[in-house]
Structures are given as structure tokens and as C-alpha cells.
Amino acid sequence: MSADHTRDPCPIVVLSDFGGAFSMGVIGGCVWHGIKGFRNSPYGERGYGTISAIKSRAPVVGGNFGVWGGLFSTFDCSVKAIRKREDAWNAVIAGFFTGGALAIRGGWRHTRNSAITCACLLGVFEGVGMMMQRMTAQPTMAPAYPEDVKPLSA
Amino acid sequence: MNWLLGGSPQTQEHQGESSTLGFDAKEVSNISSFLGQPGLFDSQKLHPLAGLDRGIEYLDLEEEQLNTVEGAQGLIPSRNWTDDLCYGTGAVYLLGLGVGGAYGFQEGLQNLPANSSSRLKLNTVLNHITKRGPFLGNSAGVLALTYNLIDSSLDAVRGKHDDLNSVAAGALAGALFRSSAGVRPMGYSTVIMAAAAGAWCGIKRVLQ
Secondary structure (H helix, E strand, O other): OOOOOOOOOHHHHHHHHHHHHHHHHHHHHHHHHHHHHHHOOOOOOHHHHHHHHHHHHHHHHHHHHHHHHHHHHHHHHHHHHHHOOOOHHHHHHHHHHHHHHHOHHHOHHHHHHHHHHHHHHHHHHHHHHHHHHHHHOOOOOOOOOOOOOOOOOO | OHHHHOOOOHHHHOOOHHHHHOOOHHHOOOHHHHHOOOOOOOHHHHOOOOOHHHOOOOOOOHHHOOOOOEOOOOOOOOOOHHHHHHHHHHHHHHHHHHHHHHHHHHHHHHOOOOOOOHHHHHHHHHHHHHHHHHHHHHHHHHHHHHHHHHHHHHHHHHOEOOHHHHHHHHHHHHHHHOOOOOHHHHHHHHHHHHHHHHHHHHHHHHHO
């Protein structure tokens, strides 16, 4: 598998992933909690409800996304450095550690279950990604040979 | 180490014509004068395997082109505005998280319950860290996100990147951040963010 040129090299890509995931979470949280705050407010206070829901909730969603993405990227880079190869298992292993690290305060059982769930989720993502890649890839054309080549008769 | 320290890509572009062509184009008056130059048809240079001792040349891939907006060469070389956004927001968010976490850590150490088990002490400290760290990190991250979005938009509109853009983007981001708290907090936050953006411009100039 060739290296991915759209992503930066390893130690510094963690910073980018932190920021990217955080931005994604904040913007998504604005939409999500904006709609939620709007719908859950009484008539006449819907604008205020939207703003206050966004203000109180969107940064938290962003923070959760950011920490998840940054931790995942950190573990991904560490796994790459240790295994010295890039394949789908990297993401699964990194997902295992990420899920475990985020749930580590909930006790041993919670940590284990969360790590396994996260690894399975990442495995499904990787599988779907590979399937999409295979579907969208250009089919390899067999070279067109002339149909019936007459044997040399002379 | 170019990707980390922000090397200077300008130096590779201005090598001058004489080094690439092998002669100076301005001094050529007619064909024979330049065909007769010594060393022009050197078989050592024209051989297909010539120049292997100089090392490997790499192709510049399209997606690795750096940002072409004037004055946008920052500390980390960026390709476009999403790079700026991700790196800026990520760095500020992590900084906020770290500073808030450190503050929470020392606060937790001061508030340790007396005669408690080590498990309870650990929990107290962790609770204080997770109370302070994410709050400061989230606020700082949202500020940096707004700042970077406005800054990149101003860059795109004006076609160049300078300190004025940064300060204006900082002021706008600060105003937006506290816009629902009243006029006075909004003014404070505007001034503080504009000053922070100006300070960042100064630091960037020193570090570069």
C-alpha cells in the first residue's frame, strides 16, 4: 500500500487531526443543538433558545470530537511507529486503545467493553472504506488481442 | 525537516536562467556564436545516465503545493485554508486544554480531602483537571476556529495575508464570542482578542 500523500507526516498530523475533529464537532454541534434548541423552546423564545443551546452545547460537542480524533491520531501514529507498516489493522488497534483510554475512569469492565466496541466500529469503517475503494476503482482492462490469428502457413 | 520548520521554498525558484540553460540567453547574438561555445555539447552531460551522482530529484505533486497567497508562509507550511484552520485550532485547543488541566491539577492538589484514601485523592485531582481543562480548551478552541475562519475569508477577499487581517479577524472573533453578553464584555473581549492576534503576529515574525 502506497503512502497517503494527502495527509501530513506522522508526529505533526496529530495537531491537524485535533483541530480538524474539533472544528467538525463545533460546526456540527452548532447545527444539531441549534435545531434542538429551536424545537425545544416555547414560542416567542425560540431565537434565544437556539443561541443559548448553541453557546452551551456546541463547544462541548467540539471538545468531545476533538479529543476523540486527537487521541485516535496519536494512537494511530504510535501503532504505525511500532508495527512499521500501514494497513487497516492500524486503525482497528488505534480504535481499541482510544475507546479504552476514553472510558478508563469508568472501571475495568466499562473500559474493556468500550475498547472492543470502538475497535469493532473502526473495523467496520475500514471495511466499508475498502469496499468503496474497490467499487469506485477503475476496472482493469484486459489487453485486446486479435481474435483469430492465422498460423503461418508458408 | 522542511515540513516541520517551514523551509524557504522561494530559494529553489530563483536559480537564474544561466544555471538551467548552460549559457546566458542575453549574450547570444547568432546561432554560430552559441553553437560554438565550448562544453555545450558535452557528451558527459548529454548521456542518458548523466547526473546520477547528484542524487534523486523528486516530483512536486499537485496536492503538496504550498499556499500561494501573498505573505501566507507561516511557521508550518500550509497548503490551503483548511490546513491553517486545522493546525491553528488544534494547537490553540491543545494549549487551552493543557493550561486548564495544569490549573485544575494544582487546584485539585490544594483541595485534597483530609484523611482520605489514595483512590479518593486521585479522583479529586482528576475531577478538578477534567473540570478546568476541557472548559478552557473548548473556549480557546472555539475562539481559534472563529479567528481562523474569518482570517482565511479576509485573506481570500483581499488576496494577501498581513497583520491587519489578523488583528481585524481577532477583533471580529472576540466580538462574536461575547456578542450575547452585552456591550461592555463584548468590547473587552474584542480588545483582548485583537491584542492577542497582534501579539501572535509579532511572535511569528520573531520565530520566522
